[in-house]
Amino acid sequence: MSILFYIFFRMGKVIAFSNQKGGSGKSTLSANIAVLWSNSGYKVAVVDADSQKSLTYWLEARKKYYGEDDIGLTQYDFDIKNLIDEVKKIKRKYDYIIIDSPPSITFETLQIIKTSDGLFVPVQPSPLDLMATLPFLQIAKQERKNPIIFLNRVMPRAKLTDAMILRLKYAGAKIARSRISSKIIYAETFSVGRGVVDISISSDASREIINAGNEIIRSL
Numbered sequence: 001m002s003i004l005f006y007i008f009f010r011m012g013k014v015i016a017f018s019n020q021k022g023g024s025g026k027s028t029l030s031a032n033i034a035v036l037w038s039n040s041g042y043k044v045a046v047v048d049a050d051s052q053k054s055l056t057y058w059l060e061a062r063k064k065y066y067g068e069d070d071i072g073l074t075q076y077d078f079d080i081k082n083l084i085d086e087v088k089k090i091k092r093k094y095d096y097i098i099i100d101s102p103p104s105i106t107f108e109t110l111q112i113i114k115t116s117d118g119l120f121v122p123v124q125p126s127p128l129d130l131m132a133t134l135p136f137l138q139i140a141k142q143e144r145k146n147p148i149i150f151l152n153r154v155m156p157r158a159k160l161t162d163a164m165i166l167r168l169k170y171a172g173a174k175i176a177r178s179r180i181s182s183k184i185i186y187a188e189t190f191s192v193g194r195g196v197v198d199i200s201i202s203s204d205a206s207r208e209i210i211n212a213g214n215e216i217i218r219s220l
Contacts, residue, residue: 012043012094013220014087016116018140018147021132022103025122025152027054028186029212030100035195036213038072042095045074049083049112055100062193071193080108084115105139118220119145122152122180123168125161134171141172148219149175150212153182178212181205 017026048055196205
């Protein structure tokens with residue numbers, strides 16, 4: 001009886017990839033994590049709240065590649081101003097709702113932060129990304145969220161990455177153990193509407209996404 005009760009009333013988790021810095025990799029991570037979970041048997045919906053609409057273009061390419069009804073994902077176009085109420089309507093229909101956030105701090109961004117069960121912040125290891133990220137982390141904490149930093153497009157053996165980690169830790173940021181590299185396969189697969197795990201689940205890039213996806217689930 002208790003198991004049936006849990007299944008009936010279980011609620012999906014809202015996952016937001018957010019940062020006010022453009023080009024941090026929010027869309028790429030959103031797409032790849034969505035594919036990973038969909039391929040793993042979860043019901044996944046995606047929301048493209050970024051005005052650049054990179055995730056929407058990726059979904060259109062995915063439909064062309066796999067067919068309109070075989071992309072494994074559902075896209076929702078919400079009125080972002082009513083996002084909190086609208087997401088509540090579908091939380092029982094999906095295991096995960098992934099939101100690709102705008103690269104700015106606006107009312108819409110605050111709505112996404114408030115709605116999210118998990119807030120994940122992609123950051124490239126550069127001084128500009130660091131400067132843009134620290135104010136965003138403060139806003140997230142003001143909303144009583146505990147954002148997790150995902151270091152993205154990390155170059156091997158880069159001393160700058162270690163310096164950034166120290167600076168982020170000093171600011172009180174929580175940093176994911178998983179890191180996403182700068183492998184070209186991320187751009188190649190994104191351009192044709194695919195994720196790296198669509199190609200091979202045993203590649204280095206796929207292992208990065210699998211580790212990231214598992215870490216996100218464990219943090220919820």
